[in-house]
Amino acid sequence: MNEQLLAQEEFPQFIACSDDIKSRWDIAKFPMLMQHDGMIIASALYKEFSRGTDDTSVLVCKSV
Numbered sequence: 001m002n003e004q005l006l007a008q009e010e011f012p013q014f015i016a017c018s019d020d021i022k023s024r025w026d027i028a029k030f031p032m033l034m035q036h037d038g039m040i041i042a043s044a045l046y047k048e049f050s051r052g053t054d055d056t057s058v059l060v061c062k063s064v
Contacts, residue, residue, distance in 0.1 A: 008063050012062060012063050013034060013038075013041075013060065013061065013062045013063070014059075014060070014061040014062075015027070015041070015045070015058070015059065015060050015061075016058075016059045017045065017056075017057060017058045017059070018054070018055065018056055018057040018058075019054065020050055020051050020052070020053060020054040020055060020056040020057075021045060021046070021049050021050060021051070021056060021058065022049045022050075022051060025045060025048070025049040027041075027045075029048075030044060038060035038061070038062055039060075041060045042058040042059070042060045045058050046058055
């Protein structure tokens, strides 16, 4: 793995997901979603973009 540092001010949230989430998911389809709790964000991504063929993981981290 390569280490990367990102400015917290520019990227206040981090989303990681397993390979069962479609690779072309786009959070921009839900413009108000990022204002919600991480569990709501992960649930929406799972509901809309899960392939349903394998186990699925979605991790949402938000800095405060």
